[in-house]
Amino acid sequence: MTLSLRFRAAIVSLALLGVFLGVWHLATRGGGATATMSPEYAKLMGLTATQGKSAMPGPLDVGAKLWEHLKRPFYDNGPNDKGLGIQLAYSIGRVGLGYLIAVIVAIPLGFMIGMSPLISKALDPFIQVLKPISPLAWMPLALYTIKDSSISAIFVIFICSVWPMLLNTAFGVAGVRKEWINVARTLEVGTVRRAFTVILPAAAPTILTGMRISIGIAWLVIVAAEMLVGGTGIGYFVWNEWNNLSITNVIIAILLIGLVGMLLDQVLARFTRMVTFPE
Amino acid sequence: MSDDPFDAERDLSRSGCGCGLHRSPAEHDHAARTLRCEPVVSEEKRYEGIVASAVMRAVFPQDVARRAFLKSVGAATALAALSQFFPLKTATEAFADAGPPEKKDLKIGFIPITCATPIIMAAPLGFYARQGLNVEVVKTAGWAVIRDKTINKEYDAAHMLAPMPIAISLGLGANAIPFTVPAIENINGQGITLAMKHKDRRAPKDWKGMKFAIPFDYSMHNYLLRYYLAEHGLDPDTDVQLRSVPPPEMVANLRADNIDGFLAPDNICQRAIYDGVGFLHILSKEIWDGHPCCSFAASREFITTAPNSFAALTRAIVDATGYAAKAENRKQIAEAIAPANYINAPVTVLEQVLTGTYADGLGGVKTDPKRVDFDPFPWQSFAVWMLTQMKRWGQIKGDVDYRAVAEQVYLATDTKKVMAEMGLTPPPTAYKSFSVMGKSFDPAKPDDYLASFKIRKSS
Numbered sequence: 001m002t003l004s005l006r007f008r009a010a011i012v013s014l015a016l017l018g019v020f021l022g023v024w025h026l027a028t029r030g031g032g033a034t035a036t037m038s039p040e041y042a043k044l045m046g047l048t049a050t051q052g053k054s055a056m057p058g059p060l061d062v063g064a065k066l067w068e069h070l071k072r073p074f075y076d077n078g079p080n081d082k083g084l085g086i087q088l089a090y091s092i093g094r095v096g097l098g099y100l101i102a103v104i105v106a107i108p109l110g111f112m113i114g115m116s117p118l119i120s121k122a123l124d125p126f127i128q129v130l131k132p133i134s135p136l137a138w139m140p141l142a143l144y145t146i147k148d149s150s151i152s153a154i155f156v157i158f159i160c161s162v163w164p165m166l167l168n169t170a171f172g173v174a175g176v177r178k179e180w181i182n183v184a185r186t187l188e189v190g191t192v193r194r195a196f197t198v199i200l201p202a203a204a205p206t207i208l209t210g211m212r213i214s215i216g217i218a219w220l221v222i223v224a225a226e227m228l229v230g231g232t233g234i235g236y237f238v239w240n241e242w243n244n245l246s247i248t249n250v251i252i253a254i255l256l257i258g259l260v261g262m263l264l265d266q267v268l269a270r271f272t273r274m275v276t277f278p279e
Numbered sequence: 280m281s282d283d284p285f286d287a288e289r290d291l292s293r294s295g296c297g298c299g300l301h302r303s304p305a306e307h308d309h310a311a312r313t314l315r316c317e318p319v320v321s322e323e324k325r326y327e328g329i330v331a332s333a334v335m336r337a338v339f340p341q342d343v344a345r346r347a348f349l350k351s352v353g354a355a356t357a358l359a360a361l362s363q364f365f366p367l368k369t370a371t372e373a374f375a376d377a378g379p380p381e382k383k384d385l386k387i388g389f390i391p392i393t394c395a396t397p398i399i400m401a402a403p404l405g406f407y408a409r410q411g412l413n414v415e416v417v418k419t420a421g422w423a424v425i426r427d428k429t430i431n432k433e434y435d436a437a438h439m440l441a442p443m444p445i446a447i448s449l450g451l452g453a454n455a456i457p458f459t460v461p462a463i464e465n466i467n468g469q470g471i472t473l474a475m476k477h478k479d480r481r482a483p484k485d486w487k488g489m490k491f492a493i494p495f496d497y498s499m500h501n502y503l504l505r506y507y508l509a510e511h512g513l514d515p516d517t518d519v520q521l522r523s524v525p526p527p528e529m530v531a532n533l534r535a536d537n538i539d540g541f542l543a544p545d546n547i548c549q550r551a552i553y554d555g556v557g558f559l560h561i562l563s564k565e566i567w568d569g570h571p572c573c574s575f576a577a578s579r580e581f582i583t584t585a586p587n588s589f590a591a592l593t594r595a596i597v598d599a600t601g602y603a604a605k606a607e608n609r610k611q612i613a614e615a616i617a618p619a620n621y622i623n624a625p626v627t628v629l630e631q632v633l634t635g636t637y638a639d640g641l642g643g644v645k646t647d648p649k650r651v652d653f654d655p656f657p658w659q660s661f662a663v664w665m666l667t668q669m670k671r672w673g674q675i676k677g678d679v680d681y682r683a684v685a686e687q688v689y690l691a692t693d694t695k696k697v698m699a700e701m702g703l704t705p706p707p708t709a710y711k712s713f714s715v716m717g718k719s720f721d722p723a724k725p726d727d728y729l730a731s732f733k734i735r736k737s738s
Contacts, residue, residue, distance in 0.1 A: 240619065
């Protein structure tokens, strides 16, 4: 019966997609009002003005453009125009690096906070203040102090992905069952060994959940950060095409951002499942 | 006619005109008036002539002796004899790069608007390469970012709004860092665009309560729009709302009805028309014909650490600007800068801006070949005018030494030297007066000028 449920869900999904594309197509078919204009004037104007073409591209336009991009994803026409594959690689690289640094900082710190109520209380006010700051608000400060735009982008990724991991790690570590810790204590297990063999496995699912939230946020933020700093990356691509008011390319970028974000999330979801244990 | 130092009849006096073709500045002016000074054939020829004159001058410091020598042996022999003990060709090459650039690989930031035309086109059309530079022009997201990246030395030089280097040097909106402008990019080339719904509301006095977008606080756009509104009796600080909006967002905001209009750089104005969102109210040229807009800027530190690179860059920009100033080159330029790597806009839009034959958004086709123009000379009086407006609108508080700042930032003297070395004719002074909306500006009396405005921010 599960298979058929899946099957039915897939049909509903496809139907929804079909309806969405159909409505989209109809809504953007154009045919808006056009003022009469002399042919020499019309030659100087865009299609929106001359043929009443909707400013929003239809699904067919997007499909055709997407095919064009997929045919040559790695072209390089100079510093300001690169293929989508290269742009995505830049973005993923930045997210990867910023995220990795965040993992290196957040997990040990989270352990400390979780294991020591004193540190937890002492650091709490700082964390509470720093956590809700929008990562992009750091950007001007980062640019000013770090003096390098690509490192600033990585810093912004770091600062936004560090908090969920830190808090989840601390929460997970603090929430390890007292009995297990007590057993370890009666067996005279050292602190370091206790952290690695008892607490880490017990807290792993919570930690990974934090990491999964973080990667989602990091991916959200990179697009905005790259729009701000420019240069390379999928965010820069969106900005560059926006500059040209090419909504078609912006939609394609949105689609790709969604797909990559989903992939990153799925990878961490798989890791989470690997460390989850039944109690 | 060419500059021939081996012509016995010609004078090599140092007081000759800037283009080297005439005996005195007066004669040059006369020629310019009658048939315009003939442009030199090629850059190399131009340098060769200058070098040859210099060598002849060195060998025969006295004109009489040189003439006697030339008369007795003939020009051909003289040239042959001279090149034997002084290799003219090598000297010409050495002069052309004036010492090898300290740094060959340079990064220059730009904002994708037609104001940046000389900076951008110099890459695809090879103006940088000709000066032995390998320049990467990097598109940047906004004025604040371009400022920060240039201050951070990620860029060696950058396209900036003409008032920005002054603001940075004075420490307005940033730490004070000495910046310089060796060349202005474009003059004119902006416009006031209004949303279609204001088609019948063309009188500025009816604009109370409207929302306008400008690209940046320290921009000619800000000063020109404020000036225009104030001349029509509106106080730009209280009667209307002015918002800093990055140019690409302007068209989208106009479409979404978030703003009523903007004074923006082109291709943005034309783009709004092209997409049927707005119409051109006036060109900025109608406010002040020949106003500067964007500049080519570099930090003073870059000049001191890499003077030869800086000189080569200035030469490339001056050359490119001269090339862009010619109407016959504009179509080719539009095609060169339209791709996604540079401005990323439809060629039709860029062509309309650069050739000056454009749709006005109201069904008419207009022609104005000076809609945008290019003139590299950094007039210091431009800087003085900007300072008066910065004071007028409260960006500068207290006293300011107009001339000192203008001379610090706008490098008219250096540019003059570079232009003369290139065989071009720089203007004799760095101050000229001009008129903005019929009111003349005397750069010698900035404070009187400032005091003459009724509408200004009370300080």
